[in-house]
Each structure stands twice: as structure tokens, then as C-alpha cells.
Amino acid sequence: MSRHIAGLISQGEGLTLDFKHSITDSRKIARSLVAFANTAGGTLLIGVKDNGNIAGVNTDEEYYMVEAASQLYCKPEVPFEVVKWEINGKTVLEVKVKPSKHKPHKAPDKSGNYKAYIRVNDENVVASPIQLKIWKAERSRKPINIVFGLAENTLIDYLKLHKTITISHFSRLGFISISEAERILVDLTAMGLIEYSNLNNEDHFSLRMAE
Secondary structure, eight states, X not given: OOHHHHHHHHHOSBTTEEEESOOSOHHXXXXXXXXXXHTTOEEEEETBOTTSOBOOOOHHHHHHHXXXXXXXXXXXXXXXXXXXXXXXXXXXXXXXXXXXXXXOOEEEOTTSOEXXXXXXXXXXXXXXXXXXXXXXXXXOSSOOOOOOOHHHHHHHHHHHHSSOBOHHXXXXXXXXXXXXXXXXXXXXXXXXXXXXXXXXXXXEEEEOOOO
């Protein structure tokens, strides 16, 4: 087996890696493509079972299914690259997706409604309303001007001592309305000063660590 593929399989499914035994529905694959594009990018290994065993696929058929997923069911279209691997007489497709600068990409859910998906651990989940607002703020051509007043400084001081904060907690901490707390947190996230995450269906914000 290729060392590269063996190395990927040994990692197991996660934030940037997903195994697919085969493709039976391009719309389902579209959800994986947009989730990777909307998050940190990632790789689909097609022809690999969930347990890591090689199943192999029909190269042409599977490629056209991925192409259909990208062109027909991703809005906007998600670019991808494919590398074909021959392993013990079986074909595995490595489909690579880069993180997108054009978020959010959307794909149809089981009912056919287009929604933005993100990658959380090894699952594709619907992006929260707050995540959509952050993407909108990031896309806006209007400069974000933040005047650091009492609420903003209180927030930064709190996050230096604690891992995360929620919108409602910040509202109480800063003696401001929920809507104002949300606006500040969204703007600071769009500026790259803090980070957003959704934990157990609750919006959390943390201080971005210096790289």
C-alpha cells in the first residue's frame, strides 16, 4: 500500500479527512465538499470503508459523481483535485478540497433545501446563524471599526483568564444587550482577534492565540 494513503488511513476520520466506501448520491458528497471548503479544507478517500479497509471503486463513475456534486449541487461550485491510487489491484480516489475564500458554500439537505455546512470533528453539520453572520462580516467591503471601550476591554481581560465565553455571558459581564454583545463578538471574530466555535449547539468565543 502507498505510504501516503496508509498514513491517511491510520489517522482515521476527522476534521480534514473522510472515508467513503462508494458514492451513491452526489448530493451527499456535495455536503462533504462544502463542509471542507467552509472549514479548513480536507480530503475524501473514496473506496475506503469506515474501518479503513480498502474496498476500491470504479474510477470513471466515481469521478463523474464527484464532479456532479461540485458543479450541480455546490453553490457556489467547490473546486477539487483528484489523485488516483492503485492499491493491491483496487482503485482509491483521493479528492482534495482547499479552504475557500468564498464562504459560505451551500449544498442540499435531505429535503433539498440548500444550507451551509461546516466540518465538526468527523461530521458535516449545518452552520449556525452566528457563523453565517461572521462570514458576512468577513465578506463585507465596509471596514470594521472597533473602539475599545469598557465592554471590549472587559471581554479581552476575561478571555485572558478563561477559555471561552458565550454571548449571554458577555452580555451580563459587559452590562450590554444581547444584540450588542453579539455584534461586538462577530466583529472581533471577523477581524481575527478572537475565534468562534460551536460546542454542543452553543456559540462560544475564545482569544485567538498568536501564531
